[in-house]
Amino acid sequence: MVMEDLADYALKYAMDKGVEYAEVRAQKQVKETLILRSGILEAYSWSVDSGFCTRVIAKGGLGFASTNKGTKEEAREIVDLAIKYAKASERRDKLVFAKEKSIEAKWSVGQKKKLEDVSPEEKIEKFSEINKALASCGINIAANMLSCDVDLISKYYVNSEGSKISSFIPRIGAYSFITVVEEGKTEQAYQQFGYSGGWEALEEWKMEERILHDAKVLKEVILKGKAVKPGTMDLVCGPSVAGIAAHESCGHPMEADRILGREMSQAGRSFIYEGGPYWIGTRIGSEAVTIVDDPTIENSYGYYAYDDEGVRARRRYLYKEGIINEFLHNRESAAKLGTRSNGSSRSANYDREAIVRMANTFVLPGDYSEDELIEDVKYGVLMKSFTEWNIDDKRFNQRYVGREAYLIENGELKHPLAKPVIETTTEKFWKAVDAVSKNLEFEAATCGKGDPAQGIPVFTGGPSIRLRGVYIK
Amino acid sequence: MTDALDKTEEIVKKAKGLGADEALAKTTFGRYRQVRFSNNQVDVTLAWNDYVTDVALAWKKRVVMTQIHNFEDVEGAVKRLMDLSKISQENPTFGGFVKGKFKYAECKADEKLREPGSLTDYVFEAIGAAEKEAGSRIESGGILFTKFEDVYLASSEGPLGVDSRSAIELSIRVFSEREASGHAVECSSALKNFKPERAGGKAGEIARLARGPKVGEEGVYDVVLDPLIMGSFLATWASMASAFYVMVRMSVFAEKIGQRVAPEIVTLKDHAAQYSLANRVFDDEGAPVRENVIIDHGILKTYLHNNSTAKLFKTETTGNAGLVVPTPWNVEMEPGDAEVEELFEGLKHGLYLTNTWYTRFQNYAKGDFSTIPRDGIFLVDKGEIKESWKDIRISDNILSMLSNVAAISKERQHVHWWGEAEPPSLAPYVLIKNVHVTKSR
Numbered sequence: 001m002v003m004e005d006l007a008d009y010a011l012k013y014a015m016d017k018g019v020e021y022a023e024v025r026a027q028k029q030v031k032e033t034l035i036l037r038s039g040i041l042e043a044y045s046w047s048v049d050s051g052f053c054t055r056v057i058a059k060g061g062l063g064f065a066s067t068n069k070g071t072k073e074e075a076r077e078i079v080d081l082a083i084k085y086a087k088a089s090e091r092r093d094k095l096v097f098a099k100e101k102s103i104e105a106k107w108s109v110g111q112k113k114k115l116e117d118v119s120p121e122e123k124i125e126k127f128s129e130i131n132k133a134l135a136s137c138g139i140n141i142a143a144n145m146l147s148c149d150v151d152l153i154s155k156y157y158v159n160s161e162g163s164k165i166s167s168f169i170p171r172i173g174a175y176s177f178i179t180v181v182e183e184g185k186t187e188q189a190y191q192q193f194g195y196s197g198g199w200e201a202l203e204e205w206k207m208e209e210r211i212l213h214d215a216k217v218l219k220e221v222i223l224k225g226k227a228v229k230p231g232t233m234d235l236v237c238g239p240s241v242a243g244i245a246a247h248e249s250c251g252h253p254m255e256a257d258r259i260l261g262r263e264m265s266q267a268g269r270s271f272i273y274e275g276g277p278y279w280i281g282t283r284i285g286s287e288a289v290t291i292v293d294d295p296t297i298e299n300s301y302g303y304y305a306y307d308d309e310g311v312r313a314r315r316r317y318l319y320k321e322g323i324i325n326e327f328l329h330n331r332e333s334a335a336k337l338g339t340r341s342n343g344s345s346r347s348a349n350y351d352r353e354a355i356v357r358m359a360n361t362f363v364l365p366g367d368y369s370e371d372e373l374i375e376d377v378k379y380g381v382l383m384k385s386f387t388e389w390n391i392d393d394k395r396f397n398q399r400y401v402g403r404e405a406y407l408i409e410n411g412e413l414k415h416p417l418a419k420p421v422i423e424t425t426t427e428k429f430w431k432a433v434d435a436v437s438k439n440l441e442f443e444a445a446t447c448g449k450g451d452p453a454q455g456i457p458v459f460t461g462g463p464s465i466r467l468r469g470v471y472i473k
Numbered sequence: 474m475t476d477a478l479d480k481t482e483e484i485v486k487k488a489k490g491l492g493a494d495e496a497l498a499k500t501t502f503g504r505y506r507q508v509r510f511s512n513n514q515v516d517v518t519l520a521w522n523d524y525v526t527d528v529a530l531a532w533k534k535r536v537v538m539t540q541i542h543n544f545e546d547v548e549g550a551v552k553r554l555m556d557l558s559k560i561s562q563e564n565p566t567f568g569g570f571v572k573g574k575f576k577y578a579e580c581k582a583d584e585k586l587r588e589p590g591s592l593t594d595y596v597f598e599a600i601g602a603a604e605k606e607a608g609s610r611i612e613s614g615g616i617l618f619t620k621f622e623d624v625y626l627a628s629s630e631g632p633l634g635v636d637s638r639s640a641i642e643l644s645i646r647v648f649s650e651r652e653a654s655g656h657a658v659e660c661s662s663a664l665k666n667f668k669p670e671r672a673g674g675k676a677g678e679i680a681r682l683a684r685g686p687k688v689g690e691e692g693v694y695d696v697v698l699d700p701l702i703m704g705s706f707l708a709t710w711a712s713m714a715s716a717f718y719v720m721v722r723m724s725v726f727a728e729k730i731g732q733r734v735a736p737e738i739v740t741l742k743d744h745a746a747q748y749s750l751a752n753r754v755f756d757d758e759g760a761p762v763r764e765n766v767i768i769d770h771g772i773l774k775t776y777l778h779n780n781s782t783a784k785l786f787k788t789e790t791t792g793n794a795g796l797v798v799p800t801p802w803n804v805e806m807e808p809g810d811a812e813v814e815e816l817f818e819g820l821k822h823g824l825y826l827t828n829t830w831y832t833r834f835q836n837y838a839k840g841d842f843s844t845i846p847r848d849g850i851f852l853v854d855k856g857e858i859k860e861s862w863k864d865i866r867i868s869d870n871i872l873s874m875l876s877n878v879a880a881i882s883k884e885r886q887h888v889h890w891w892g893e894a895e896p897p898s899l900a901p902y903v904l905i906k907n908v909h910v911t912k913s914r
Contacts, residue, residue, distance in 0.1 A: 035797060037721060041562040042797045043529075045538035046553070065520040068542045078522065085518030088593055092514055121560050128562070143722045179722040179838060186722065186838045261511045264614035265646040265656070266891045268830075268847075276651070351521050390831035390866075392845045394652075397864050397913045399843060401835055419835060423866070425913045451509070451616050453892055471914040 002028045002156045002166075003052050003070050010054055010075040011158050017083055019056045021097060023159035025308060026052035027350035030116075030152040034124060038143055039131040044120060051350045054079050058086035060094025062332075066351040098334035098341050100311050102162035107305040109169045111198025115150050116170075118199045123148060126202060127174075133208045134178065139215045142181040149173045155308075163310040171457060172201045173301070173444065176211045180218035187218035189387070189403060194301030194444025194457050217385075217404040217416075225418030228407065230473035234380030235422060235432075236373050236408065236466050239441040241383050241400055242363050243460030247445065249426040250291045251361040253395035254318045254326075255344075255449075256333035258356070266451045268393025271426065278324060285322035285430025288366060288465075292317050293328060295343065295359030301444040302359035302458040304346070309354055311343040318361070319430065330356045348454035355450055362462035366436030373435055373466045375411040381420050381472050382406045382413060399423040421473050432467035439463055477502065478635055480544050482627040484528055484551060489629050491555040493530040497570050497796075499757060500526040500544075500625040508592045511614035513600055515593055527757075529796055532558040534567045538796070568784030570758050571794070572630040577754040577761055581747055582637035583663035587621045589641070599645045599659075599673030606677030607649040613676070615645040617669070624753075632759025638662075640750040643669045644890045646848065647676040652686055652863055655679025656828045656848040658701060660887045660897060662752045679827050679849035682858060689850060689862035689912060695823040695879070696908045697816045697853070700886040702829045703806070703903050704894030705844070709832065709871060711743055711801035711896070714767045714775070715793070716782035723837040725872045726773055734773045735875045738809055741768040743777060743793065745802035750889050750897045753802065758794040762802060765791045777801055804898035809881025816880055816904045818856040824910070825851040825858070829867070830893050840871035843911070868911045880904040 007026040014022035028050040035042040051068030056079070063086030065078035127146050134141050150172050157165045174193040179186055191210060195201035237245065253270040257263055272278045285291075295304050295313040304313050309331050317325045327337070330345035333356055347354040374382060383402040391398035401421050407414040422429075443461035448454075481500045488496035503523035509516045524543040528551070529536065537558045541550045600613050624636040642660040649655075657675035661667040698706070713724035726734065744764040745753045755761055758780055766774050776786065779794030793799040817825065832844035843866050850862040882902035889897035 037717075040566055041535075041564055043536045043538055043564070044557060044561045046557055047538075047540040048542075049540065050542065061515065062517040063519075064517055065522070067522040067524075069522065069524050070543070070545070074522070078520065081520045085520065088591060089515040089518060090593065119560065120557060124562050143720065145721050177721065177723070186836060188722070188836050188838065261612065261614060262509075262516055264511050264612065264648070265616065265644055273651070351523070353517060353519060388833045388835040388841070388843055390833045390843060390845055392864070393830060393847055397845070397866070399866060399868075399911075399913075423911055423913050428913070448892070451507075451891055 002026045002154045003050065004156045006070055006072065006075050007052050007156055007158055009072055010052065010079050011160065013076055014054060014056055014079045014083070015160050019058045019083060021057040021160055022054065023157065024052055024054045025350060026156045028154045029349065032150040034127065034148050036127050036131055036146040039128065039135065041124060053350050054082050056082045056086050057095055058083050060091050061086040061089025062095050064353050095332065096335050097331035098339065100331060100341055103306065103310050103312065104164045105306060106166045108167060109196050109303065111170050113199040115172060115198050116152060130208045130211065134211060134215065137212055137215060139219050140181050141178050141215055143179045145177040147175045157308070157310050159310060165306050165310050167306070169196055170198060171196050173457065174207065176207070178211060178215055180215055180222065182219050182222040185222045187221055189214040189218055192444045192446070195299055196301060196303040197299045220416045221418055225416045228381060228417050228420045228472055232469050232471050234377045234466065234468050235470050235472060236377065236380065236382045236464060238384035238464050239461045240385040240443055242462045242465045243443055244386060244389055244400065245429060246291045246363050246462060247358065247361045247460045248391045249395055249398055249429060250318050251293055251358040254328055255356045256327040256329045256337060259327060260333055260336055263449070267449050271394045271396040272324065280324050282324050283322050284324050284427055285319055286433050287321045288433050288436050289319055289322045289430050290317065290364040291319040291361065292364055293358050293361045297360050297459070300360045300442065300459045304359065307343040307345040308347045309341065309345040311341045311345065313343040316342050322430065328356050328358065330354065346456055348456060352450065352454050357449065357456050358447055358458050360442065360459035362460065363436060363465060365438045365440050365463040368435050368437045370437045370439060370464050373437055373464055374408055374413065377408045378410060380408045381417060382408055383420060396426045398426065422470060424470060428470065429467065432470050433465050434468050435466040437464040477623070478625040481526060481625040484526060484547055485627045485629050487547065487551045488530045488555065491552060493532050493555060495570050495629050496530040497628045497758065498526055498528045502623045504587060504621045506589060506592060506619045508596050508617040510596050513613050515596065518592065528554060530554060530558060531567060534563045534565060535561040536564050536567050537561055566781060566785055568781035570628055570630045571632065571760040571780040571790050574631045575759065575761050577634050580636045580754050582621065582639035585664045586619050586639040586641055589619045592617050592619065595643060595669045599643055599669040602670035602673030603645065603647045603677030606674055607647060607681040611677065611680065612648040613645055615643065617643045626755060626759050628759045632755065634755050634759060636754050638753055641667050642750060642889060643672050645672050645676045647680040649680040650684055653680055653683035653861065654848045655683060656701065658888050658890050660750050660889050662748055662750060682851065683849045683861045686861040686863040689865035689910065691911050693907050693909055695820055695904065695906050697820060697823065697825045698903045698905060699827040700900035700902060701888050701894065702826050703900035704888035704898045705829050705832060706874065707804040707806055707898040707900055708894055708896055710741060710875060711767060711804040714777050714801065715799045716776040716778050716786055717798040719776055725838065725840040727838065729773045732773055733771050734872065735768055735771040736878055737771050738881055739768055739771050739875065739878050740766065740807035742766050742805040743801040743803065744805050748887060749803035751802040756792045756794040757796055760790045760792045760794060762792040801896050803896060806881065806899065806901055808883045808885055808901050811880045811882050813882045813884055813902050814856065816882060816902055817853055819880065819904065820853045821855060823853050825853050842871055843868040864912055866911050867908060869909045874905055874908065877906045878903055879906045
């Protein structure tokens with residue numbers, strides 16, 4: 001059971017202490033994990049993690065404390081700690097939260113086949129089958145790792161403004177990492193899968209097919225891949241590459257806490273800041289580029305109905321027709337910038353502070369078929385997926401290295417390319433987009449931010465996009 | 474304290490009583506405190522109290538694990554785990570948990586970090602030191618973190634022990650201009666050695682020197698790496714020595730034991746020493762931790778093992794369990810004979826890099842990767858800083874960089890920050906030749 005009674009008790013205890021604001025978030029997480037290394041089940045783990053946290057504003061400062069000991073004495077201790085720490089902040093600018101209406105709600109995500117009804121044997125069997133398919137595919141997969149995480153997450157949220165929200169979200173994620181060796185050369189591929197819902201996820205994912213595709217691609221890259229001749233050319237990015245770019249160079253820099261400097265030390269700042277060259281209303285991409293972050297996509301890995309501050313989730317238009325449009329906000333950042341929260345506050349567990357996060361970030365589809373994007377390229381590259389990637393901490397200089405990539409000549413795909421690289425700025429990347437495909441293919445990812453680190457489930461992916469005249473090496 | 478050890482032992486006995494071949498339990502009572510600050514003021518102060526027992530058992534080589542919180546529902550959890558083992562699958566490579574009665578080193582955790590009192594003072598000391606270096610108009614942010622853990626471990630295979638682990642660290646990033654910053658850390662296992670003003674002063678100095686940065690130029694450079702950025706590279710090299718990562722090909726060190734992987738001057742160790750943030754006296758199986766020489770004068774000597782990977786590699790555990798993945802605790806690079814100034818004086822049109830982030834690999838087995846230097850990036854000529862740079866990337870090979878280590882300083886610093894320099898390390902200044910630098914086009 002979620003510690004509802006204790007949460008109510010802790011909230012009342014905090015309110016009786018006369019704080020300006022208090023909330024309590026209790027969470028119970030039933031977690032199963034299996035890890036297969038080249039078909040060997042390393043370990044199977046099953047556990048229940050249950051606890052609660054409180055966050056208070058007192059004397060204009062913010063304090064947070066959590067515990068997994070379910071006693072009233074402990075509840076009083078953590079509330080007292082949070083209040084003591086909030087008061088010790090001695091802030092020049094007193095913190096307030098943006099005003100939001102109080103909510104009473106219960107929400108949950110349905111499952112066609114309940115995760116809790118699928119036995120450990122069936123789970124092991126399913127992943128062992130995938131391993132067998134890899135072992136017998138005729139490609140030398142020298143090593144592979146498959147893992148699966150199942151989480152059944154119950155939450156209970158109450159705050160001093162009258163909000164009371166209960167939720168249940170079942171979530172399943174999986175990872176694969178393969179190494180293909182041919183002619184003494186190695187290539188590697190990683191894939192992640194994620195879903196909010198039940199065991200039916202496995203049918204949707206088509207894991208076996210997708211990992212086998214990776215294996216074939218890696219073999220082709222080893223045997224037939226050629227380096228691209230560096231130069232300025234067109235680039236068609238598949239959903240995978242368009243998705244990572246949307247996440248890294250749109251989603252992250254549009255996080256308002258980052259813009260305000262709250263992450264300045266670890267996760268960094270943003271190229272967007274008050275008084276700088278980029279702000280709401282500034283053009284950052286072509287008119288073809290609209291990027292949204294949307295937690296309301298059913299069964300998505302980043303799905304939620306209310307965020308971890310009790311604010312209703314909704315779609316956010318981050319870059320709209322190429323213009324910087326709306327930041328991602330929690331109640332703290334919204335108050336600082338004189339606006340309302342748009343429900344972007346998430347935490348990884350009861351023992352983590354809720355901070356501004358993405359959910360599912362992607363380019364909105366356009367009117368083109370994927371074939372049409374390629375047909376109109378005289379000379380260029382199709383980068384369907386990526387391997388190495390990174391971006392600087394202001395989210396402006398990024399690099400994506402192709403894993404599955406092909407040369408395009410006169411509108412036709414030619415030979416595979418070995419590791420073509422685009423290394424460019426956020427503005428050049430999004431301003432070069434002239435066409436977007438109408439298909440939409442999501443991919444799962446775990447977004448990192450916060451200290452201590454909080455991995456948060458999200459969708460990336462999206463449509464394919466075409467960039468004109470970018471430098472590829 | 475004894476009560477907690479008794480309860481931990483009791484879990485092991487219950488598992489054995491239910492038919493487990495082997496059982497292991499580790500209870501951690503953790504007290505963690507953190508101040509997060511930005512724009513020179515405190516954003517939030519956080520406290521975590523954690524009461525957790527990690528339990529693992531093996532039945533007919535089927536390895537299963539769970540967690541129990543605050544010793545609640547021990548009966549139910551152990552029974553459920555035992556049931557799980559019977560429907561799980563055999564792991565033929567499971568070599569058993571480490572066996573033996575061990576005498577552990579004395580743990581010397583700093584009791585003052587059990588309840589560390591006012592933490593914000595340390596933050597303001599660091600900010601004050603930064604202001605002395607870079608002026609009162611700086612913007613600074615970071616974290617101050619303290620840890621105190623009481624750890625109790627019991628194993629059906631013999632190990633039985635108690636440990637206390639303490640740590641305090643400050644990470645501060647200082648901006649003297651929008652794109653001119655310095656980042657420094659102060660890390661210790663005890664309060665008496667903790668000097669937050671040292672990190673504040675260094676971050677402020679780098680931020681001051683970094684003013685007016687220009688976009689850097691692509692090319693191949695000799696590079697002096699500050700201890701903080703060396704912490705990132707040491708963490709990468711040492712993690713790749715984990716036997717698990719060798720087995721799954723996420724390492725450049727596969728099949729290289731006994732081979733030269735670095736020049737003579739390079740010796741890398743793993744050592745969960747008392748000074749370290751990662752101090753401990755036993756690993757997660759109860760094997761005593763020890764000093765392991767991973768690379769001895771350039772020769773790869775050992776991988777890091779738990780008991781199972783050690784058996785696979787026909788050797789003994791190195792005291793680095795992780796039950797599934799052996800892990801380095803605290804990486805040490807042996808000091809060289811160079812003064813820091815000498816490293817800089819030897820640079821001709823070279824770079825001094827102070828920090829990096831976002832290290833990502835194309836291929837772990839080959840070692841091709843890139844990483845993004847941040848904070849102070851300086852063009853140096855004959856010991857003099859000529860320019861401050863920004864917006865460059867190291868795009869190179871992790872094994873080549875190890876091979877190209879040319880000089881190491883006598884001076885070392887204990888460093889750790891976030892996931893970028895994790896695990897912690899004792900890092901010198903290092904000169905590496907022929908490092909490839911790229912930038913956006």
